[in-house]
Amino acid sequence: MTNKRKKNIAWKVILFSLAGAVLIMLGFVGYDWWMDRRAHFIRYAAFGIDIPSNYSIHGIDVSKYQSIIDWGSVKDMKVGNVQLSFAFIKATEGLGNEDAFFRRNWKKAKEAGVARGAYHFFLATKSGKAQAENFINSVELEPGDLPPVLDIEQTYGIAPDKLRERAKEWLQTIQETYHIVPIIYTNVDFYKQYLKDDFDSYPLWVAHYLQKERPSIYRAWEFWQHSEGGRVDGILTKVDFDVFNGDSSEFRKLLIN
DSSP: HHHHHHHHHHHHHHHHHHHHHHHHHHHHHHHHHHHHHHTTOOOOOOOSOOTTTTOOOOOEEOOGGGOOOOOOHHHOOOEEEEEEEHHHEHHHHTOOOEEHHHHHHHHHHHHHTOOOOOOOHHHHTTHHHHHHHHHHHHHHTTTTTTOOOOOOOOOOTTHHHHHHHHHHHHHHHHHHHHHHHOEEEEEEIIIIIIIGGGGGTEEEEEEEOOSSSOOOSOOOEEEEEEEOOOEEEEOSSSSSEEEESOOOOHHHSSSSO
């Protein structure tokens, strides 16, 4: 085979590779556009759950399981006096995992005027400091954002003392990096059994379902996840609903400035 023919074959391979890469990219862009339009036309008559009536600030929390979200529709939906004004967005999990939709949700929520917060799903089997570094590598906080959140719900068979040690590593590393006190998310039973007094100084976002007025927990709390079965315009799947335990001025004080 001559050198000229070899060069021609090489150029064809390069051109086919480039064409293939462009087609793949266009496919992803087209899929994103189609899913975004689909989300835009998702509409519900109501939120589909009982909303606690004695709170004025409502929000949701999301992850990749909600797929592509039309955040403008989320922000615009209003049922009675209830309108969603904040969202906690899953950012990372464990040591090297970033949620597949985090970057899109993080950007689009802000563009829609939804106060955003990022959370890390904690694996008790891994180093707390290394997990914090995973979060830090993914999340750039800006003024108006909520503090970072440690989502800790399972022991994975780790001894309680070791779990608490690793959780403290995460919290301390995050606070030293962002210079803000992070929030802890968990459910009522897990907090009472495994965290208790060691973490009472941290702001708490607590999950407790089927409660009418407030979560049943002994300590103060800032956010309450009261349902996992809500419906919101712009989201195809069911979604978790939350309330803030305070008024608008107290909410603003919690935001990064």
